[in-house]
Amino acid sequence: MTAVLAVLEQRDGALRKVSHEVVTGARRLADAGSGTVEALVLGGGTVSGADQLGRFGADRVTTATHAALGRYTPEGYTRVVVERVRARQYDAVVFPASATGRDLAPRVAARLGVPLAADVTDLGIEGGAIWATRPVYAGKALLKVKLLARPALLSLRPNVFTPVERPRAAAAETAKVDVPERGGRVVVREIKAAAAGALDVAEAPIVVSGGRGLKEPANFRLLEELARAFGGKAAVGASRAVVDAGWRPHADQVGQTGKTVSPTLYVAVGISGAIQHLAGMRTSKVIVAINRDKDAPIFKVADYGIVGDLFEIVPRLTEEIRKLHA
Amino acid sequence: MALRFQGVDFYDADGLLTEEERAVRDTVRAWVDDNVIPVIGEHYVAGKFPTHLVPQMAELGLFGANLPEEFGCAGLNNVAYGLIMQELERGDSGVRSFASVQGALVMYPIYEFGSDEQKRRWLPELASGRRIGCFGLTEPDYGSNPGGMITVAKETKEGWVLNGAKMWITNGSTADVAIVWAKTARLDDPGSIRGFIVPTDAKGFAAKDQQGKLSLRASDTSELVLQDVCVPKEALLPKSAGLKSPLMCLTAARYGIAWGAVGSAMACYDEAVRYAKARVVFDRPIGGFQLQQARLVEMLTEITKAQLLCLQLGRLKDQGKMSPQQVSLAKRNNVSMATDVARESRRLLGASGILAEYQAMRHLANLESVYTYEGTHDIHTLILGQEITGLSAFN
Amino acid sequence: MKIAVCIKRVADSETRVKIAADGKALDEAGVKFVLNPYDEFAVEEALRRKEQAGSGEVVVVALGPAAAQETIRAALAMGVDRGVLLQVDRIPADGLVVAQALAAELKDGGYDLILCGKMAIDDYNHQVGPMVAELLGLPCVTSIAHLELQGNTGVAEREVEGGIEVCEFPLPAVLTTDKGLNEPRYPALKGIMAAKKKPLDIKPTALAVGGLEVLAMTPPPDRKDGRIVGEGVAAIPELLRLLREEAKVL
Numbered sequence: 001m002t003a004v005l006a007v008l009e010q011r012d013g014a015l016r017k018v019s020h021e022v023v024t025g026a027r028r029l030a031d032a033g034s035g036t037v038e039a040l041v042l043g044g045g046t047v048s049g050a051d052q053l054g055r056f057g058a059d060r061v062t063t064a065t066h067a068a069l070g071r072y073t074p075e076g077y078t079r080v081v082v083e084r085v086r087a088r089q090y091d092a093v094v095f096p097a098s099a100t101g102r103d104l105a106p107r108v109a110a111r112l113g114v115p116l117a118a119d120v121t122d123l124g125i126e127g128g129a130i131w132a133t134r135p136v137y138a139g140k141a142l143l144k145v146k147l148l149a150r151p152a153l154l155s156l157r158p159n160v161f162t163p164v165e166r167p168r169a170a171a172a173e174t175a176k177v178d179v180p181e182r183g184g185r186v187v188v189r190e191i192k193a194a195a196a197g198a199l200d201v202a203e204a205p206i207v208v209s210g211g212r213g214l215k216e217p218a219n220f221r222l223l224e225e226l227a228r229a230f231g232g233k234a235a236v237g238a239s240r241a242v243v244d245a246g247w248r249p250h251a252d253q254v255g256q257t258g259k260t261v262s263p264t265l266y267v268a269v270g271i272s273g274a275i276q277h278l279a280g281m282r283t284s285k286v287i288v289a290i291n292r293d294k295d296a297p298i299f300k301v302a303d304y305g306i307v308g309d310l311f312e313i314v315p316r317l318t319e320e321i322r323k324l325h326a
Numbered sequence: 327m328a329l330r331f332q333g334v335d336f337y338d339a340d341g342l343l344t345e346e347e348r349a350v351r352d353t354v355r356a357w358v359d360d361n362v363i364p365v366i367g368e369h370y371v372a373g374k375f376p377t378h379l380v381p382q383m384a385e386l387g388l389f390g391a392n393l394p395e396e397f398g399c400a401g402l403n404n405v406a407y408g409l410i411m412q413e414l415e416r417g418d419s420g421v422r423s424f425a426s427v428q429g430a431l432v433m434y435p436i437y438e439f440g441s442d443e444q445k446r447r448w449l450p451e452l453a454s455g456r457r458i459g460c461f462g463l464t465e466p467d468y469g470s471n472p473g474g475m476i477t478v479a480k481e482t483k484e485g486w487v488l489n490g491a492k493m494w495i496t497n498g499s500t501a502d503v504a505i506v507w508a509k510t511a512r513l514d515d516p517g518s519i520r521g522f523i524v525p526t527d528a529k530g531f532a533a534k535d536q537q538g539k540l541s542l543r544a545s546d547t548s549e550l551v552l553q554d555v556c557v558p559k560e561a562l563l564p565k566s567a568g569l570k571s572p573l574m575c576l577t578a579a580r581y582g583i584a585w586g587a588v589g590s591a592m593a594c595y596d597e598a599v600r601y602a603k604a605r606v607v608f609d610r611p612i613g614g615f616q617l618q619q620a621r622l623v624e625m626l627t628e629i630t631k632a633q634l635l636c637l638q639l640g641r642l643k644d645q646g647k648m649s650p651q652q653v654s655l656a657k658r659n660n661v662s663m664a665t666d667v668a669r670e671s672r673r674l675l676g677a678s679g680i681l682a683e684y685q686a687m688r689h690l691a692n693l694e695s696v697y698t699y700e701g702t703h704d705i706h707t708l709i710l711g712q713e714i715t716g717l718s719a720f721n
Numbered sequence: 722m723k724i725a726v727c728i729k730r731v732a733d734s735e736t737r738v739k740i741a742a743d744g745k746a747l748d749e750a751g752v753k754f755v756l757n758p759y760d761e762f763a764v765e766e767a768l769r770r771k772e773q774a775g776s777g778e779v780v781v782v783a784l785g786p787a788a789a790q791e792t793i794r795a796a797l798a799m800g801v802d803r804g805v806l807l808q809v810d811r812i813p814a815d816g817l818v819v820a821q822a823l824a825a826e827l828k829d830g831g832y833d834l835i836l837c838g839k840m841a842i843d844d845y846n847h848q849v850g851p852m853v854a855e856l857l858g859l860p861c862v863t864s865i866a867h868l869e870l871q872g873n874t875g876v877a878e879r880e881v882e883g884g885i886e887v888c889e890f891p892l893p894a895v896l897t898t899d900k901g902l903n904e905p906r907y908p909a910l911k912g913i914m915a916a917k918k919k920p921l922d923i924k925p926t927a928l929a930v931g932g933l934e935v936l937a938m939t940p941p942p943d944r945k946d947g948r949i950v951g952e953g954v955a956a957i958p959e960l961l962r963l964l965r966e967e968a969k970v971l
C-alpha cells in the first residue's frame with residue numbers, strides 16, 4: 001500500500017490546471033503500489049475545483065484554510081504541509097515543479113530531512129523502491145534516481161503528466177489550520193499580473209517562439225497575433241539571442257539558461273537552433289519550425305518544417321489558425 | 327549563431343597554460359563573443375571602427391596589459407598578453423589592431439624610452455582609454471625601408487619643430503597623441519631617429535582618414551601631416567636612439583600580431599566546421615565529402631602548429647630570450663597561415679562565404695593588410711634569410 | 722554588509738553530454754567547467770550591494786572537488802574578498818546533503834545576506850538555496866529578478882506563472898537569483914591577477930550519505946527525424962493537415 005500526498009496549487013481561490021497533473025502523477029505512483037492518493041490544497045477559504053479532483057484519481061481531498069493562506073506564503077505553506085506529512089505516514093509527497101512548488105518542496109524536504117527529486121518527468125516503483133527520472137544538463141541527459149528515504153519527495157515538471165481521468169468517489173474535507181499571523185516572515189505583498197490571460201511559457205500547452213530571424217523587436221507582434229489565434233492556449237517565447245539583445249523579457253527565454261518547456265506544440269520562428277535552445281524545447285511533443293535557412297539546425301529536431309520567409313508565412317498561418325478556432 | 331566560442335585546441339595547448347592565462351583568455355573570449363561578434367559585421371560594411379568598445383576594453387584592462395601595475399596596467403605575462411590579442415583578432419583584425427597600437431606602439435615606447443615623468447603622465451591615461459594614441463613611423467615613400475624617412479625634427483631654444491608626413495597610421499584621426507619618429511640630424515643618418523610625443527591638437531598637425539579601403543574596414547587608417555609642429559623639449563622620448571628604437575616597438579607589436587593571426591584563423595576554422603556539418607548538398611552534409619574534409623584537416627593542422635609556435639615564443643619572451651628573428655618567423659608563418667585558412671573557409675562556405683553575415687571573407691580581407699603591415703611577409707623572409715646565411719639581401 | 726554567496730562549478734552550457742563508462746554520470750573528459758551562470762548573478766548582486774554600502778565583505782562558498790578552486794578564483798577575480806572550498810570528491814545528487822554542508826559552514830558566519838543561484842545548470846536541482854535557508858532558520862525568497870534593500874528589510878520580485886510576486890522579508894535572509902536581476906561584470910584582468918593573492922580556505926568535508934541513489938544516466942530519447950513540409954506559404958495547408966491528422970495537436 002503506497003500512500004501518496006499530492007500537494008496542489010490554487011490562485012485567487014481557484015485550483016490551477018497543474019494540480020490535475022500532480023494528481024495524475026500521484027495516482028500513477030499510488031497505482032504502482034496499489035495505494036491511495038490524498039490531495040492537499042491550501043487556501044484562504046474553499047477552493048473551487050477541489051471537489052472535482054476525484055475525477056483525476058484522488059481518494060481524499062483536504063482543503064487547509066487560514067486567512068493567511070490565500071496567497072502563497074513560504075513559511076506558512078511549509079508549516080502546514082510538514083505538519084500534515086508528519087501526522088500521517090506517507091510514502092511519497094508529490095508537488096508541481098511550478099514557481100511555487102520549486103520554492104515549497106525544498107523547504108519541506110529540508111524540514112523533514114529527506115531528499116527531493118525535482119522536475120521529475122517519469123516515476124514508478126520497482127522492487128518496493130520509488131524511482132524517478134529527471135532531465136539534467138537541460139535535457140541533454142536523463143537521470144534515474146532511487147529515493148531511499150520515506151516519504152519520498154518529488155516535484156513534477158509541468159506539461160509532462162497529461163491529466164488522465166480516473167474517476168473515483170473522493171472524500172472532501174475542509175480543515176482550519178494554524179499558521180503565524182501573515183503566514184511568516186516572508187510576505188507576498190502583491191502579485192503584479194502580467195497582461196490579462198497571459199500564459200507562462202513553462203506552462204502553456206502551445207508555445208510560439210521567435211529568434212533573431214524576426215529582425216527587430218516590433219516584429220514579435222506577428223508572434224503575439226499567432227499566439228492569440230490559438231484562443232488563449234499559447235504563450236510567446238524567445239531565444240537567448242533576442243533576450244540578451246533586450247528585445248524580449250528574461251521570463252520568456254527558452255533554453256538551458258532560460259526555461260525548459262514541454263508544450264504539446266512548439267512553433268519556432270526565425271530560430272536557428274543553438275544547442276542551448278534545443279536543450280530547452282526538445283521535449284515538446286510536436287515541434288514546428290519556420291526558417292528561411294533550410295540548413296538551420298532547428299530543422300533537425302522539428303517534426304514539421306517550412307522553409308521560407310517568416311514575414312509571409314506567419315501572417316497566413318495566423319489567419320488559418322484563426323479560421324480553425326472560429 | 328554560436329553563443330560562446332568553444333576554442334580550437336587539438337593538442338591540449340590549454341594544458342600548457344596557467345590558470346590565470348586561461349582566465350584572462352576566457353574573459354576576453356566572452357567579451358568578444360558578447361560585444362564584438364554581434365556588431366562587427368555591420369561596422370565593417372559601414373567602414374566604421376566600433377568606438378563604443380574602447381571604454382569597455384579599457385575597463386577590462388586590455389591596453390598595455392603586459393606593462394606593470396604601477397602605471398595602471400594589468401601586469402600580465404606575455405603569454406596572457408598574446409592570448410588577449412588572439413581573442414581580439416578572433417573578433418576582428420581592426421579591433422586587435424587598435425589594442426596593438428595603443429599598447430605595443432604607444433604605451434610600450436613611452437614605457438621603454440620615456441622619462442619617469444612621461445611614464446607617470448601618459449601610461450595611466452592611455453591604459454584607461456582616456457587618451458588614444460597612434461604611431462607615426464611609415465611614410466608615403468618609406469614603408470619597408472623606414473630608415474629612409476624624411477620627417478625631421480629640428481631643435482630650437484624652446485624645444486623641437488617637426489616637419490614631414492606619415493601614412494597608413496592606425497587610429498591617426500581619432501588619436502589624442504601621436505608617437506612620431508623623425509630624424510634629428512642629416513637625412514642619411516638613420517641613427518639620428520628619435521621618438522616624440524606629439525599632441526594631435528598641436529598647431530600644424532593634421533590627420534585625414536584614408537578612404538576606399540577594402541580591408542580593415544572596421545579600423546581608422548590615416549595620413550598625418552606635420553607642418554612646423556612645435557613641441558616642448560619634454561616631448562622627446564629621451565631614451566630613444568636611432569632606427570633600432572621604432573624597430574623594437576614593431577617587434578613588440580608583431581609579437582601580438584603572430585598571436586592575433588591565430589585568432590582569426592580559429593574563427594574561420596570554427597565557422598567552416600559548423601557550416602560543413604550543417605550545410606546539406608546532394609542530400610548530405612558537405613562535411614562528409616572528402617574535398618571539404620581535406621580543407622578542414624589542413625586548417626586544423628596549420629592552426630595547431632601556429633598555436634604551439636606562439637606559445638613557445640611567448641615563453642621565450644617571458645624568459646627574456648626571444649629574438650626579433652623568432653618574432654619574424656612567427657609573424658610570417660602565422661599571418662600567411664591565417665590568410666590561407668580564411669580563404670579556404672570562404673571557399674568551403676560557398677556563396678554564403680561572401681556575405682558579411684559570415685566571418686571568413688572579412689577575416690580574409692583583413693589578413694591581406696596584416697600580411698603587409700608590421701614588416702611585409704617578404705621582408706620577414708629576407709630577415710630570416712639573413713639570419714640563416716649571415717648574408718643580407720637588402721643592400 | 723557581510724554577504725555570502727554559494728557557488729558551484731558546472732559543465733559549460735555548450736557541453737555535448739557524453740555519459741561516463743559507469744553509466745551514471747557525465748564523462749568529464751574534455752569538458753569545460755565554468756561558474757554556474759545563475760551564481761554569477763548572485764556574485765554580481767553581492768558585489769553591488771557591498772559597493773553601495775561602501776564597506777563589508779563578500780565571501781564565496783563552494784562545495785566541490787579540488788578543481789573548484791578555479792571556479793572560486795573566477796569569483797575572486799570579479800571582486801569577491803575571499804573564498805571557502807568545502808572539498809569533496811564528487812558533488813552528490815542529493816541537494817539536501819549539499820545544503821547541510823553549506824549550512825554548517827555558513828551558520829556562525831554572521832552574514833546579513835546569503836545568496837545562491839536559483840539552480841545549477843547541470844543537475845537542475847533547484848533546491849539548495851531554500852534548503853540552506855530552512856536549515857539555518859532564515860527567511861528566503863527564491864528566483865528573484867529584482868531586489869531592494871532598506872535597512873533591515875528587503876523587497877524582492879520573483880516571477881511566477883503569469884505574474885510577478887512582490888515579497889517583503891527581513892534580514893538576514895537567503896535569496897536565490899534569477900536571470901534579469903543584473904548583468905554580471907567581466908572579471909577585469911587586474912582582478913584575475915589579484916585573485917591569486919586573495920584568501921582561499923580549503924576545508925576537506927565529509928558528507929552525509931544522502932537519500933538519493935543514482936541508478937542510471939541515459940541520453941534522452943531521440944526525436945524521430947523531422948521533415949520539411951514545403952516552402953513558403955504554399956506549405957501551410959499541408960502543415961495544418963499534418964498537425965490535425967497525424968500529430969493530432971490542433
